[in-house]
């Protein structure tokens with residue numbers, strides 16, 4: 228028999244992903260699932276999925292899951308964690324979900340030092356509702372509700388969530404990563420693992436901001452979208468560790 | 475156990491703890507602050523957790539998480555805060571999660587006042603949040619009854635996997651009365667929470683938990699709604715409660731809930747002195763509404779008309795009229811703006827109706 232070099236993690240179910248071809252959500256799902264497998268925490272992990280393209284996350288993550296109302300995942304995760312502190316609890320949220328409607332919930336989860344891990348997908352757009360402007364949409368970027376390009380005089384500049392949350396005392400580990408290249412994907416997985424480990428060690432709130440793409444709503448091919456991310460998003464959203472409270 | 479003097483809010487909080495509630499998430503608002511305050515002192519002492527949320531929206535979503543994780547959990551607020559919880563309540567109903575929500579009603583709309591009111595009857599009984607759902611809504615008329623109903627509230631929530639609201643006017647919350655915490659003798663059989671999300675792996679003896687209210691296919695959504703509606707029908711058949719007071723052979727029937735029902739009883743005593751027999755129908759569950767009891771009491775031959783008495787512009791009034799279905803005249807006494815009617819005002823209304 229041939230050597231098996233790669234196999235799908237059992238922490239993803241066999242359900243077929245509904246994501247558009249080339250979308251980063253699928254990559255990030257796999258990274259999170261592999262981390263859960265490697266840490267051997269499936270039986271004590273509870274995931275909270277958002278309203279956004281990842282709304283069907285409960286079909287894919289092979290762990291107990293809860294579907295939260297739009298933006299409320301950090302509050303739902305708080306409720307779970309306070310009842311079962313031994314559980315490993317993560318939320319998976321988009322940028323409309325986390326940085327707009329749920330801005331209050333994420334700031335206060337961080338502020339309380341809630342021992343949860345948030346996987347924050349920044350794709351600079353509202354994917355699920357058809358490509359409207361997000362708080363993370365870049366200046367000049369055209370979306371269905373910024374058809375002339377985001378005008379900073381009209382609606383401000385994009386929010387840098389990782390930097391903002393890093394200023395909050397309760398956050399223990401904050402890093403921004405991207406999934407546009409193999410090298411970056413490997414770094415992203417390391418970051419996600421670190422965040423889960425910091426949660427398990429009881430250090431406080433942990434969040435990994437993942438720069439991801441949305442070929443469909445950006446109106447690009449998958450390859451073009453990865454280049455666009457590299458050239459436009461990374462300069463505004465610098466990658467790296469923003470906060471690490473080791474002890 | 476000996477009776478002791480206790481404020482309504484604190485009594486409700488203590489009753490919740492005695493009913494096994496160990497988690498509380500809330501946000502300050504008058505006139506119910508004594509509930510979170512009491513919980514913050516007591517819950518850590520009984521192995522529970524009190525957390526002051528950043529908003530009522532966060533609080534109700536924490537309740538969602540804790541309930542989904544299998545805990546007995548509650549929140550409390552007053553009218554403007556309850557409005558903020560409505561999104562979460564709809565999700566709790568859709569995800570079929572048990573919890574208890576206390577609303578110590580104050581005047582509205584908007585910021586309104588901090589005085590007692592019954593202005594949230596519609597919101598509590600007709601939905602409030604989006605979608606076809608109901609909560610069981612319990613309306614105590616004394617501090618003692620609020621205590622006694624608390625155990626029921628948690629049990630009903632667990633049995634029917636539904637949010638249960640205790641809807642009290644601010645008077646109940648702020649009033650002190652002598653109360654007794656009785657040993658709960660008739661504890662009901664509770665289903666095991668095999669659906670709770672606590673951590674899972676293949677072969678652990680249950681299916682993977684998914685707490686969810688999303689049913690993207692019409693057929694699935696219909697099925698979920700059918701399940702809810704069937705449950706609501708059972709609740710209506712099994713759990714409707716009301717008090718009938720002096721209704722046999724009465725000439726006039728008063729319809730009221732909460733503390734207002736007690737004022738009605740004083741009015742009934744005043745009317746009796748004048749030789750007029752007046753009765754009272756007091757819904758204890760305002761959802762499910764005691765439609766049959768209401769109709770039977772009001773549609774007796776002896777009754778000439780009914781009067782609904784509320785501290786609002788006439789909300790339960792609509793349910794009473796629906797119950798009677800045009801067979802008797804139903805009048806209304808009440809004012810929005812937190813004006814609690816006196817027994818004398820109610821008596822005047824009775825006299826006025828008799829003259830007409």
Ligand SMILES: Cc1ncc(C[n+]2csc(CCOP(=O)(O)OP(=O)(O)O)c2C)c(N)n1
Nearest residue numbers: 278279280297321322323324352353354355
């Ligand atoms: C209260 C509420 N408001 C609005 C919506 C509609 N809605 C669904 S998903 C979404 C935006 C999702 O965008 P994002 O969080 O960026 O995630 P993505 O789809 O890009 O992954 C919105 C506005 C909703 N479901 N609930």
